[in-house]
Amino acid sequence: MGFPDRIERTLEVAHPPSKVWAALTTAEGLGSWFGDEATIDLSPGGPAQLRWAGGATVDLRVERVEEPTVFGFTWHIHGLPEDDPRRTYVEFTLEPVGAGTRLTVVETGFAQLPEDAYRKAYDSNTHGWASELGELVEYLDAA
Amino acid sequence: MPPDVEAVAEQVFIALADPSRRAILAALASGGPATATDLADRLPITRQAIAKHLALLAEVGLVTAEPGERRRVRYRLRSAPMQVAQQFLAALARDWDSPLEALKDHLDRDAGGPATTPSRERGHQA
Numbered sequence: 540m541g542f543p544d545r546i547e548r549t550l551e552v553a554h555p556p557s558k559v560w561a562a563l564t565t566a567e568g569l570g571s572w573f574g575d576e577a578t579i580d581l582s583p584g585g586p587a588q589l590r591w592a593g594g595a596t597v598d599l600r601v602e603r604v605e606e607p608t609v610f611g612f613t614w615h616i617h618g619l620p621e622d623d624p625r626r627t628y629v630e631f632t633l634e635p636v637g638a639g640t641r642l643t644v645v646e647t648g649f650a651q652l653p654e655d656a657y658r659k660a661y662d663s664n665t666h667g668w669a670s671e672l673g674e675l676v677e678y679l680d681a682a
Numbered sequence: 683m684p685p686d687v688e689a690v691a692e693q694v695f696i697a698l699a700d701p702s703r704r705a706i707l708a709a710l711a712s713g714g715p716a717t718a719t720d721l722a723d724r725l726p727i728t729r730q731a732i733a734k735h736l737a738l739l740a741e742v743g744l745v746t747a748e749p750g751e752r753r754r755v756r757y758r759l760r761s762a763p764m765q766v767a768q769q770f771l772a773a774l775a776r777d778w779d780s781p782l783e784a785l786k787d788h789l790d791r792d793a794g795g796p797a798t799t800p801s802r803e804r805g806h807q808a
Binding site: 642 | 687688691765768769770771772773774775776778779781782784785786787788789790792
């Protein structure tokens with residue numbers, strides 16, 4: 540079994556949770572260590588975006604905001620087609636440890652597949668651009 | 683997750699491990715459905731070898747054969763198994779170690795005063 544569904548990391552930093560929280564949840568913080576620029580609407584359902592100097596962008600959706608202990612968001616699964624609706628969930632948990640913070644990040648959902656994925660991966664129905672283009676032609680012909 | 687998912691991913695990786703099969707899949711991806719003869723014209727691979735690879739690719743569901751006379755059978759790429767394999771790759775490609783290292787640096791740099799790393803601080807306390 541080599542298909543990881545969950546990635547987890549824990550690190551301890553010598554800074555209080557309030558400071559770590561700001562680094563994780565503000566445009567200024569996210570745009571410093573994660574992306575080169577960031578925007579964020581820090582409320583459940585709120586959009587956030589990370590941008591890099593090379594032109595890459597990633598859109599996040601804020602899911603959980605419990606200052607200063609839990610921050611969760613979902614984002615697109617890297618490598619899947621842009622229109623694929625599957626997303627992974629990332630949750631940061633902050634725990635005070637002495638004067639510092641134990642920070643845990645857990646990302647889950649890599650192994651999620653829609654109900655019919657297995658069948659879809661094997662069945663012999665042919666989909667893809669050729670049939671989509673066929674449908675487009677039919678649609679245009681009917682108009 | 684059904685164990686079959688990993689079997690699907692494994693078939694994709696086995697198929698992609700061979701340069702001729704990569705070339706065939708790439709040709710179908712870029713140029714659309716083609717017969718073994720079409721592919722032999724476009725690739726530096728014999729028609730016999732292409733037919734053999736196409737049979738293997740069809741067996742594992744990476745291409746489908748459209749009905750037709752034997753020499754006129756057209757093969758079409760199937761993307762579904764690729765998407766299963768992509769999820770596998772996405773998990774392996776997700777790099778949290780570098781961003782978390784950057785977060786640590788960011789917090790330390792932002793602390794004001796001379797930059798001190800946590801390990802140095804521990805060193806002072808010891």
